[in-house]
Amino acid sequence: MILNEEAREFLKKKFSKMRREVPIYVFFKxxxxxxxxEFCIQLMKELSEVTPKIRVEVHEIGGELSKRYKVDRSPTVLIDPERYWIRFIGAPAGEEGRSLIETILRVSKDDSGLSQESRRILSELKEERHVMVFVTPACPYCPGQVLNAFSCAIENRKVKAECIESEENIDLAEEYGVGAVPHTVVNGVTxxxxxxxxxxxxxxxxxxRPYHEHREVIEEREEEEEIIETDLLIIGAGPAGLTAAIYASRAGMNPIVIEKEVVGGLVKLTPSIENYPGFERIAGKSLVELMRRQAEKYAHIHxxxxxxxxxVGKKIEVVTTxxxxxxxxxxxxMGTRPKKLGVRGEEEYYGKGVSYCATCDGYLYKGKRAIVVGGGNTALTDALYLKSIGVDVKIVHRRNEFRAEKYLRxxxxxxxxxxxxxxxxxxxxxxGRRVKEVLVENLETGERREIKTEAVFIAIGHEPNSEILREIGVKCDEKGFVIVDNRQRTNIPRIYAAGDITGGVMQIATAVAEGAVAAITSFEDTYKPYWREWGE
Structure with a gap:
């Protein structure tokens, strides 16, 4: 059995929103x-047991039906193939379970879930598009990109969308030069x-063609953008943002959380957490899922x-995508993002062997060589994870000792x-296509060596995502971390900051604490504005 009782109960609630039957065909060889x-067949059968609105058929590749639907890879899962070209090539395991469930729901409603602006843009599409999104099971960012593709396929039948599991389809991944995921190919072009x-x-x-090549000629939006009013807008859905949402709602506010990528932030990438109270050991994505489920009871998360x-005006206006x-x-x-090395070849080979996410891309290098750069907790955790999945890994660190915690050392x-x-x-x-080697210099002897490798995982620290705050005059330190008082207030009234974006020790426990303080402070200040004492 793949789905335990808790998962079945959760899915029953999700699938209760289905509007019509969704046929799912599983093809295998x-x-x-x-x-x-076996995993695919069992999972789909268990899903059909959760709700009668999912109908599953299992077929062998080579038969008439596989020829009709042009299926030649095992396993392949087709979602309502008479209406849409939506398919998983490879098992929808790990993180892709999320995109599978959400896609079934959207197909049952025949509703893409796209914004009005996206629908308008897609209505201009007159030619066919074949979208392939390459993924790995452990990548938390991949389901979001897969949903982008599948939603477009629901909205416009000229779009054919496929989620391709890279490890099960190594030949395809190599053909398209996949070195980091999600990797998106449209009509043969990355x-x-x-x-x-x-x-x-x-x-x-x-x-x-890539967005950066055409964004300068993008026309102004023709439709008036939707304006949403709220008591509190929380930007970022990591531990700080999710905690803030819970506390704000319980205080009586109506918070909305927006997230640039996926819920969880960097925590979701952590294979194992052993220092968060209440859990002797828990996977980062499991902890995030618990936080998410609780926060969703209190706030809308986008x-x-x-x-x-x-x-900043009478109200604070936040323009989003x-x-x-x-x-x-x-x-x-908004947390932080990985720092870059700033060396020759780093930009050129990003996605071709250079990566900042071992959890996302490690599976692509099983049985191959990789170098992890860094000496902190993240670097050593990445190295241990890569070793555990069969990567031949080395660590390069600029100091003569690691700064990571003792248990990692x-x-x-x-x-x-x-x-x-x-x-x-x-x-x-x-x-030109793949990383082949790195040039390493010993800082003590000056000796330089060429080290053969297929991948370079960079983990040398993080820098804050504070640009839009600095643009409006929010004070930050020399590294860009937001300066706050002991109540998480910035120098601009009504704008607060919490979590890794404020620097400090940058732990989950402190992020949660800061999120709670920021929410309580924002509630108190809303009803008793401290800045009015300044004569403003």
Whole structure:
């Protein structure tokens, strides 16, 4: 059994919103990916047991039906193939379970769930588009990109959308040069690497080239953007943002949470957490899911929606990729992003061996060589994870000792992972398609060596996502972290900050605490504005 009782109860509630029957066809070929075939067949049968509105058929590849639907890879899952070209090539396991469930719901309603602007853009599409989104089971960003593709296929029948599991389809992944996920290919052309906001994805689909190549000629939006008023807008859905939503709602506010990517932030990428009270050990994505379920009871959470501008007036106006919010207060909990090395070859080979997410892309390098750059908790955690899934990994660190916690240092020694200390990468080299080697310099001796590798995972720290705050005059320190008082207030009234964006120790526990404080403070200030004492 794949679905436990808790999962079945959760899905019963989700599927109660289905409006019509959704047929699902599973195709398989004996002797090819057998364990994934069995998983697919069993999962779909269990889903059909949860609700009578899911009808499952299982067929062997080679029969008339597989020829009719042009299926030649095992396993392949088709969702309502008479109406839509929506398919999983490879088992929808791990994170892709989310995109599977959401797609079934949207298909049952024949509603893409896209914004009005995205629908308008797609209505201009007159030619067919074949979209392939390459994924791995552990990538938390992949389901969002898959949903972008599947939603477009629901909205416009000229779009054919496929989610391709890279490990089960290595030949396809190599053919399209997949080195990081999600990797999106449209009509044979790579249009993006990484999760895109919905509007970017739709425009790429229309223009058949990457967003950055056509954004300067994008016309102004023709339709008036939706304006949403709310007590409190929380930007960011990591532990700080989710906690703020819970506390704000319980205080009597009506919070809305928007998230540029997916709920959970960097926590979702952590394989194992052992220092969060109440859990001796828990996977990051499991902890995030618990937080998410609780927060959703108190607030609306909008994923894949980026805040792009803030304006301070009588109310605080926040312009996003989907609309405009007018809020009495804003909590900024946008967190951080990985730092870059800044060496030759890093940009050129991003997605071709250079990665900032071992959890997302590690599966692509099983049985291959990889280098992890860094010496903190993230770097050592990445190295241990890569070793555990069969990657031949080495660590390169610029200092002569690691700064990570002792239990991680001990684990590295126990696993006998090779280390190149007091060393830095000077250049990342390849053949134009893939990383082939790195040039490493020993800082003590000056010696330079060429190290053969297929991947470079960079984990040298993080920098804050505070740009839109700095643009309106929010004070930040020299590294860009937001400066707050002991109540999480910034220097601009009604704007608060919480979590990693404020710097400090940057732990889950402190992010949760800051989120709670920010929510309580915003509530109190809304009803008793402290700044009025200044004569404002």
């Amino acid at each position: 004996k002797g090819v990916n057998d364990k994934y075939n 249009t993006s690497i990484g999760l895109q906001p919905e509007d970017e994805f739709v425009r790429d689909l229309l223009h058949l 994923e894949n929606e980026e805040a792009i501008e803030i304006k 989907r609309g405009i919010y007018l809020a009495n207060a804003v909590i900024a909990a 001990d684990a590295i020694q126990r696993e006998e992972i090779p280390q190149m200390m007091s060393s830095v990468i000077k250049e990342i080299r390849g053949d």
